[in-house]
Amino acid sequence: MDIRSQIAMVFHLDKCIGCHTCSIACKNIWTDRKGAEYMWWNNVETKPGTGYPTKWEDQEIYKGGWEKNGDTVSLKGAGKFKGLKNIFHNPHLPVLDDYYEPWTYKYQDLFTAPEGNDQPTARPVSLVTGEHVDVQSGPNWDDDLGGSPDYARQDVNLDKLTAAEQEAMFQLERMTFFYLPRICNHCLNPACVASCPSGAIYKRGEDGIVLINQQRCRAWRMCVTACPYKKTYYNWHTGKSEKCVLCYPRLESGQAPACFHSCVGRIRYLGPLLYDADKIEQAAAAPEDQLVDAQMDIYLDPFDPEIIRQAKENGIADSTIEAAQRSPVWKFVKEWKLALPLHPEFRTLPNLFYVPALLPTMAKVNDGVYDSTGKSLWNGVESNRLPMRYLASLFSAGNTEKIVAVMKRLMAVRTHRRSVTVGDTSREEAAAALEEAGIDADTADAIFRLTSLATFDERFVIPAAHREESIEMLESTADVKGSTGFGFKERPQRGL
Template sequence: MNVRAQLVMVFNLDKCIGCHACSISCKNIWTDRKGAEYMWWNNVETKPGVGYPRKWEDQETFKGGWLRDGSRLKLRALGKGPTLLNMFFQPNMPKLDDYYEPFDFDYSNLYKAPPGSDQPVAEAFSQISGKRMEEITGGPNWDDDLSGSQTYAASDVNLEDRSIVEDYGRMFMQYLPRICNHCLNPACVASCPSRALYKRGEDGVVLVDQEVCKGWRFCTSACPYKKVYFNWQSGKAEKCIFCFPRVESGQCNACAHSCVGRIRHVGVLLYDADRVEEALLRADDELVAAQRSVILNPRDPRVREAARANGVSEQWLTAAEKSPVYALVKEFGVALPLHPEFRTMPMAWYIPSLSPVISSGRDLHELADHGTFPLMETMRAPISYLANLLAGGNREIIAEILRKLIALRLYKRADTLGQTLETSILHNAGLDRASADRLYRLFTIAPYGERFLIPAQQREEQDPQQRKGTAGFGILKKTRGAR
């Protein structure tokens, strides 16, 4: 058992209000310099929609992530031959138009313009060329709140029934906040010819060594989530760093700290690195269960002993034992990885959204005799859509989580109104009153110290080989050695 520790973030999609406070806080701290104007390490997308960069989920176009090749994994677009041929050109990388040409406005013209009969305006200019832009055709969150638009929603690769966008009564919308997933099997790390990207041994954060990076951009092509960016000014790759200067001192990430909806939880997971490859070789609809099986119980004495042998401190073991992330991902099983079929084993997890609560109507859910929820099969956000987004197409896992979330709401509604609720409703969803109360607390009233449980690090006490050596363990070692 090769036990490793990983910092993980969980997002509750039912609570995201799309305010973009997370994106702005990240932007102000990390990407406010020349060459990084178009970088949004944290962004919030409207779903259904094309996302940022446009259609990043379409791996037939961008060819990111991994594929099963018999009994092993291989990068979808790379190998010895393609690596050499594409050393100076990346045919599958998003173009600037897939993001947007970064722009600003000439506000100085408002007070420097000569006297005239017209009101002066602040004209747009390109932050790359400095030239005036006659027309702006894209920008960050360009399709924000346009899930009903046939231009954007109909192009969402997760949407099986595209007739939904033509029927206003069936249209739905949810927000999807995204950061780098700091995957257990990161394609960006495996694809880098110069080995500039690496996964830290003490917390699993994936970083870019700017001194080593040669700007080949294989990482951008290989990342299926397109969360590695190219700085056109410095010629280096840049990405989300999980706010490691903050988390090393026990503070939570800037995006999580600023979240108005309190949708995020940050904590520690322990996992068995030796089982990562085996789990990733499963079929698409089995990947969620396989990924959960890699996550270990931090209260198991054998797991703790193996973790200590790998240099995991007692402080981190304690944090893993109390981790809100472990409770949501493993104990309650209500959180899911984003597009597990990309086979990078992402470490950002999402709690699926529920339909809007209704007061009356037809086809009410069989569990909701008070007229609170529609039938699961007729929810505004189709199970098929959520399954394609979060479960590799496995609808049963989505339905299981939705039943749990519905039962929790019914229980708390009855408790608040002084009504009685059949215990079978909780039991059939895999809950009892104690676990329902605990889950409700995590979702709603848990204070800062319970939502963010991040142990401080003493990096000077870490083995230098461990700090930068995990790009070579497990599956990454085999894959990179084969290249």
């Protein structure tokens, strides 16, 4: 057993209001630079929808992620042979138009336009070429368009649904949708790391953050293909790939990453998980319907004395073990089993987990008659607005049982709290729902508390990074007094 610590995350989709504050916080800090304008390390998509870049989930197009190859896994569109063969032209690389052409407006024209009969306008200009552009698409062009033919109906996950199910999904005023915020998953089996020919991408041992060494990246651009979530981006100006850094300078000083910190809906949770690095390959190569369980098996119980002993032996700091015990991610993912990884069938073992959106129905329209005479306040999870099979395609590699179990637990918590606070559902009904979901009232209260009332320090449990130790390991701090820190020693400009 090789116990390591990983900073893991949970996004509670029932709480996401789709305000894009996270995206803007990230953009302002990290990607407001030439060549990076089109990058959204954090983006929020409307589901069903095609996402950003368009149809990123469709690996028939982009060839991202891993595929099962006997007892192990191999990269789908990259790897040693394919990577070096395609090094002069990568056939699966998304181009700028698959994302969108970034633009700004000529605001100065508003001041300098000569007097005339028309109002002066600020025309959009491309941030790549500087020429006028007719804006055709953007990073969140499908925002709120739950029923649109261009976006929602093109959703890759709909392929697994029958025509009738698809119709039912779009029936209700064509308004069934939820938001899916996405950042880098900092995977346990990262495809970007494995695909990088120059070895510039690596996973940090201490906290599992996946980073690209800008000094070693040579623009072979295989990581862009290999990441099935399309969360590595090519900077066309500097000729280097870039990705979400999980705001590691903030994490190292005990602050939550910017997108987490700024989240208005407080949907985001962050904390360490202990895991067994020896099991990664086996879990990544599990049969499709067991992928979620296999991944869950990797994460280890931070309260188990034997695990604690081995973790200490492996050099994990006491502060990290203690943080793993308080970790909200541990609770959501392992203790309560409410959160699932996004597209586990990509086999990268992502460390960002989602509590799926519940979206229950209270009534149905039958032949034009509004019928709310269900047995209970909400109908069963099977009649939720989103078909279970759609959610299973997103969060459990098609395993509907997993999704139904999560939904039942979420619904039980809701029913239970309703009976406590409002009282229009009976105690017996709540107790029955809890029993069916396999949780007790105390657990339901704890879930409710962490979901709705959690404070900053409960949502973000950040272990001390012990930067002081790591720097002293590498160099004498006296030698670099006044010169350590974060940033470039040479200007990030193109070429010589």
